[in-house]
Amino acid sequence: METVTKTQDVTFNDLPWKIEYSPERCTMCGSCVAACTFKAIEPGVERRSVTISTAHVPEPTQTHRAIPVIKQKNSVANFCRGCGMCEKVCPNRAIRPVRNDDSRLNMLARGGGNPIKRGGRNNLLKERTLDKIVVGRISQMTDPSLDSERHTFDILAPFGRVLLPGELPFSIDDGELKLSDWTPPVRWIYPVIFSDMSVGALSTRAWEAVCLATAYLNEKYDMPVRMSSGEGGMPVQLMKSEYLKYMIIQIASGHFGWNRIIKAMPHMKVDPAGILIKIGQGAKPGDGGLLPAAKVAEHIQAIRGVPKADLLSPPNHQGLYSIEESVQKMHMSLNAAFKFRVPVAIKCAASATSVSVYNNLLRDPYKICGGFFLDGIQGGTGAANEVSLDHTGHPVVSKVRECYLAAVKQGRQGQIPLWGGGGLGLTGNAAADAFKMICLGANGVFLGKLLIQLCGCIGNEEGRCNACNTGLCPTGICTQDPRLVRRLDVDKAAQNIVDYMLALDGELRKMMAPIGNSSLPVGRSDALVTTDKAIADKLAIQYSC
């Protein structure tokens, strides 16, 4: 055989994962092949040299036989994502994916002249500022620590436009302050919001699991956690139910689903928790949304009112070219639509210009911008160009801090609550991340990726899985294929989220108690220290060594 004709063929060694397979353990049950959504493995036959003995006494002879085996496909279209479903289902420990350091996928996958698309998260930026910060001010004798078990803690954050004290419409009547005019709606909610992941990006079951967890936390544990719908609307039944009060409805540049939301408005029994205008997303700033046709199943078409096609939200809100316009048009109309009873917030990708946007919002003359959500580069997404995911975006920590300090300069801190997200909880320690963000000036944080990981997503920042864009999510979280969706146990997923949030709540207390705070330490940057001088300088926190 001529080597020269083979050099450019793709082989397993060119792919990011290699299947490690032991034919002697395999019973050819077929489970792994059935479980692999990417069709990265298939049954095949190999001619093998085997030693056999058929006589009454050992009489070994060498022969060649065709035996059935499980084979990895050596094609870029079906590369193994390392999801490990085969290993999970194999009764005989005969198969598993192994990371291949020699992958040439980046050179191969752009075949056809198309950029690589994937879902998931940034796979390049490994450094996390928050991990280099610790809570260094621990109360000792002068300001005793609290008891995290016994003291009561007020763990709530504002969602809505807060007025300056001098702007409060109070009159004094018989020694009492009396409210004499309208003030913008402000909801005090748990400082962790379940971030916007749409029905469509998520499977109905995964979305339902997050919904269930939200309702359960509220109704059973009195934790006023709110969930954002993501773009694309939501089931009409939910909009007509009492549970709408736990939902923040999102409107993004595609305006998907809003037709149905508007039609449902007269039937809403309660107000939603808020409206979130999505301008940008941290994982792929400057990109609009993308729901690949593969995921636009019938029910998605119904909710969004669209045909089965790639659903692309534009990179910006057509018709809005300035912050002032956004305030006047988007904020005003959404406020008006809900009769000024529902806070309207805005979500932007963190960027070099975040502070300008925030400053400008703080000057909003109508006092109707109810929150500024800043999303950082380490956030996740259902689908994007890999080049955007890995090479665009901005870390969120310093941007939230800059926004807070910009507000401090004007004496307007807290007026437009700051919420930070994008990579929070990445290491599984969301409470610590949230706490540090709050000390730096955030009012609260939003979490997305962590939730789907609690549902069972096995994707990670090391390039494992990240196939959310394919509609082939092996865990049923991020697909609309009914057979795959069934893989997700809704109750168990919801339970995991609830359990995690209860732990998070306990951990927040565990961090508030030692610094002697019974309410959220917003802006308590004095509580933080870092051993990294550059971080200390940038964030204006103490340098310690």
Next chain:
Amino acid sequence: MCRIGAIKSKVAFHPSQALRLMLPQQEGHDNSGFAMVMQDLDGVFGQYKDKPLLSLACTQKGAQMVENYMEAHNFTRVYEWVPKLNRKPGLDIKAMPHYIFRCYDYPEQVQGASQAAKEELLLDTRLALRALLEKEDQGYAFSLWPDVLTLKEIGDPRDIAVYFRLWDDSGELMAKNVVVQCRQNTNYDIVRYAAHPFFIQGYTLCANGENTFYTKNKEYQKSLHRGYIGFESDSQNFLYTLHYVLHQLKWPIKYYKHVITPLPFEEIEKRPDKAELKLIRQSLGHLEINGPNTIIGMLPDNCLITCCDSKKLRPVVIGGDGTTIAISSEVCGLNVVIPDRDPANDVYPDEREVVVITPELEVQRWKQ
């Protein structure tokens, strides 16, 4: 930790009473300083009650600078009292060369002006004097206000008292109100400004404890008012908030406690005034204190108030005998200055309580 105290009486008394109130509590302070604000004066200042009184500790040069400034700004001196110092050797005191307590007439151009305009002028003048002295490190301007005298010194309170002859009831320095503290602030270098009580525009405040929300309080207050400066102590914030709520926002006094220690949301929801309380809590969140603190405040109308943070990690007790009433961190201080009172009537305010003592010595208690 500090110990704080205040005495209010129907009859003017001498500052030695304040020392008697504080010294028994000295296990709780480190004898590193003494500071007091006297209000509603008698004695040598009794007849100048409407004249702004400047309290100053400075060098020779500083005294000259102040004199020049006041002259240039048309304040005319009407009375000056200089303490006859007892420069006995061996006293633990870091004294300044000069202590000046001087009453002025308002400049002619504001004599007919409104009360508010006068208040602003006095504040601006004090801030200007402070800046002037600070720039060349020539002294400290503690207060400039009618009927208010401030003394702050570094050292052992007993020795400070000897030095200023505060033990001798000479009848010169007399007042019906005194707010007092014996110690310096531990969080900062020892500087005269850092000693409690603090004063701004008729509001005096003394606090015991630590302010865990100091940074956020300070960051917010800096932009609220030009007079909110210094921040030599982490509890200076409470004074500025008191001033802000009462003087700037002009809210009734009971809202001070709602600002510094807002009710938990759960409790707010049960209240008929929940709309107002929620707005206060969210709008003034950066003025919240998270303790542990107890506060004694003196208001321009001579009322004393006391309250503590919502965790109540610092105590205070109030006791009186009908003529005199005192607030003190520890009851042993009360026992010395008002020995004949009935201790059964002593008040130990709780974490949701505000106590106000009116000029008629009526003790008002209310739940937040």
